[in-house]
Amino acid sequence: MSQSVTIALDVMGGDFGPAATLPGAQMALAGMGNMKFLLVGDEREITPLLGKYPKLAARSEIKHTDIIVDNNDKPSAALRKARGSSMMLAIEAVRDGHADAVVSAGNTGALMALAKMVLKPLQGVHRPALASVFPTMTGSPTVMLDLGANVLVDAENLVQFAVMGEVFARSYKGTKEPTVGLLNVGTEEKKGPDHVRYAAKILGEIDFGGNYIGFVEGNDITKGSVDVIVSDGYAGNIALKAIEGVGKMSKHFLKDALTGDPLSMLGGLLSSVGLKRFKNRVDPRRYNGGVFLGLNGICVKSHGGSDDIGTCSAIQMAARLAEKGLIEKVSADISHVMNQESLLVEQV
Amino acid sequence: MSQSVTIALDVMGGDFGPAATLPGAQMALAGMGNMKFLLVGDEREITPLLGKYPKLAARSEIKHTDIIVDNNDKPSAALRKARGSSMMLAIEAVRDGHADAVVSAGNTGALMALAKMVLKPLQGVHRPALASVFPTMTGSPTVMLDLGANVLVDAENLVQFAVMGEVFARSYKGTKEPTVGLLNVGTEEKKGPDHVRYAAKILGEIDFGGNYIGFVEGNDITKGSVDVIVSDGYAGNIALKAIEGVGKMSKHFLKDALTGDPLSMLGGLLSSVGLKRFKNRVDPRRYNGGVFLGLNGICVKSHGGSDDIGTCSAIQMAARLAEKGLIEKVSADISHVMNQESLLVEQV
Numbered sequence: 001m002s003q004s005v006t007i008a009l010d011v012m013g014g015d016f017g018p019a020a021t022l023p024g025a026q027m028a029l030a031g032m033g034n035m036k037f038l039l040v041g042d043e044r045e046i047t048p049l050l051g052k053y054p055k056l057a058a059r060s061e062i063k064h065t066d067i068i069v070d071n072n073d074k075p076s077a078a079l080r081k082a083r084g085s086s087m088m089l090a091i092e093a094v095r096d097g098h099a100d101a102v103v104s105a106g107n108t109g110a111l112m113a114l115a116k117m118v119l120k121p122l123q124g125v126h127r128p129a130l131a132s133v134f135p136t137m138t139g140s141p142t143v144m145l146d147l148g149a150n151v152l153v154d155a156e157n158l159v160q161f162a163v164m165g166e167v168f169a170r171s172y173k174g175t176k177e178p179t180v181g182l183l184n185v186g187t188e189e190k191k192g193p194d195h196v197r198y199a200a201k202i203l204g205e206i207d208f209g210g211n212y213i214g215f216v217e218g219n220d221i222t223k224g225s226v227d228v229i230v231s232d233g234y235a236g237n238i239a240l241k242a243i244e245g246v247g248k249m250s251k252h253f254l255k256d257a258l259t260g261d262p263l264s265m266l267g268g269l270l271s272s273v274g275l276k277r278f279k280n281r282v283d284p285r286r287y288n289g290g291v292f293l294g295l296n297g298i299c300v301k302s303h304g305g306s307d308d309i310g311t312c313s314a315i316q317m318a319a320r321l322a323e324k325g326l327i328e329k330v331s332a333d334i335s336h337v338m339n340q341e342s343l344l345v346e347q348v
Numbered sequence: 349m350s351q352s353v354t355i356a357l358d359v360m361g362g363d364f365g366p367a368a369t370l371p372g373a374q375m376a377l378a379g380m381g382n383m384k385f386l387l388v389g390d391e392r393e394i395t396p397l398l399g400k401y402p403k404l405a406a407r408s409e410i411k412h413t414d415i416i417v418d419n420n421d422k423p424s425a426a427l428r429k430a431r432g433s434s435m436m437l438a439i440e441a442v443r444d445g446h447a448d449a450v451v452s453a454g455n456t457g458a459l460m461a462l463a464k465m466v467l468k469p470l471q472g473v474h475r476p477a478l479a480s481v482f483p484t485m486t487g488s489p490t491v492m493l494d495l496g497a498n499v500l501v502d503a504e505n506l507v508q509f510a511v512m513g514e515v516f517a518r519s520y521k522g523t524k525e526p527t528v529g530l531l532n533v534g535t536e537e538k539k540g541p542d543h544v545r546y547a548a549k550i551l552g553e554i555d556f557g558g559n560y561i562g563f564v565e566g567n568d569i570t571k572g573s574v575d576v577i578v579s580d581g582y583a584g585n586i587a588l589k590a591i592e593g594v595g596k597m598s599k600h601f602l603k604d605a606l607t608g609d610p611l612s613m614l615g616g617l618l619s620s621v622g623l624k625r626f627k628n629r630v631d632p633r634r635y636n637g638g639v640f641l642g643l644n645g646i647c648v649k650s651h652g653g654s655d656d657i658g659t660c661s662a663i664q665m666a667a668r669l670a671e672k673g674l675i676e677k678v679s680a681d682i683s684h685v686m687n688q689e690s691l692l693v694e695q696v
Binding site: 074135136137148151152183184185186188191192193217218219220221222223231233234235237238239240241242243244245246247248249250252253254256257258259260261263264265266267268269270271272273274275277278281282 | 422483484485496499500531532533534536539540541565566567568569570571579581582583585586587588589590591592593594595596597598600601602604605606607608609611612613614615616617618619620621622623625626629630
């Protein structure tokens, strides 16, 4: 990293608070180097723990608050209590230029609403969208959006998601001209709902920085056949959670398979190198981090149950996107596309 | 099985034709007993092979045709060539009362269209739907529909899917009063698209044979927390394929993990009992079989790539549904519900 990136970390967010976020930050720092932290939360909890992470301490500043957004509150209730909270102050640090990105494992609904309220959508962006990355057979992660911020969208929204997704893929994966597919129920031109077919027509005609390859299906998410998959938040969220569910089931059954009888247990020990490689490849902690794209500031949601490794991934994602100038690129590409698109929308 | 069930088997369908369908039929017969077969296809291929399966031969009749629907044709092209084909004749055998259910691994689009054309929707059913079963953590499979027959649906369609799904679950799983959930992006009442929220309102008020439990999410498909999951064919198909994709990826990585180095390979051998249990639990072949619910006849789609085990599962599913009187139950429950529902639709 050439220039230092400052991460505003909601230290108190998530199921484990500072016990996961601080070691996660230390790990991210060790991996990426030139990074600074604004640690937002209760200094009475942070300061004693920080002593264990001297490298992190040396590059951190603490912003104290003892207000915490409840993980289990409904978004509406959480929002009412959000003023002055670690989540809110961390987001405001980005707005006020004290940090380049915010990372929080707190209440998802509250984070989404607060980020939108405080950071505001970028000029020209109609709907910010939630994007994340998925492991694939080829090892090259798939970027997918929207994962649930917008249930109902129109074709123009999907086109904007495609633009934001390709910028994410360029910034995160370093792909020059990412391939982009529209999630659908088949690959034939006539398949699917109107908003998806109309978006296909627009993406096929405009110049948007990515390489539109047509419709893709649910199995393409983990196939590694495309860099970016664009969906409405309805199908996207259902697919995301379906995939999480299968991951959980497989992990459960595999553990049972390798502990159920003495011979299998011994076999599991002997296979530990191979199995570790397997687990590493699909480890959801390595793919932790959902970004709200389309806002005037980088906001990364870390999974509520994240440990240090999960936190590290989310922080590194935020840092990489900040370093690559995600916001400026999204802003530029959205205006570039909206200028062309205004002509096209008439035709569909 | 008390009374004999006759299966019209499209012997020629699928990637392997008679080489998979005939041993699959023999296996299904061995497992369930009192079953007969109408083997539809090219007798020049069937007769010599049938010599290897004397028990199947003893309970089978061959209906000859040398016309086969191409697996790779688009549905429209396949339909033009379908008259007199093994697929068509097998479906017609059900219509004409010569068989109780048809099983085919042939062209999905063509099978769906032909079954609808020949068997016709049941009185009162607006949209037939594609249903299947998924493995779960608890071992009790989840029934899910629609998996792609209907991209756009309204609340009333979803209510009918719920009715057909609970009859499927009662017939297939033997559950007395199956729990039914609506697939959505969250469990709060206000979440999700209109057609899903309206359907929730109706299902919460009517008596339909199942026990409506509210919204469920993508991860519930494999959690085993609900007997039946109802969705439109858009989200349902995307979730189905997303799950298939993860299964394929996990299998690929696990194989690599247990063959990548000599020690892991040895470990894999020692763990073979446990790993077999693992594979068995999530084996897609054991969950093979998609049923078109809502038609006046049982039509089961077997996966195109099915081997004997997959074929066996699909045939046994068809036999079980026929034996339990699926059609009569769906018919009765649909009229029962539509009488109530006509009152309710006004309110939403």
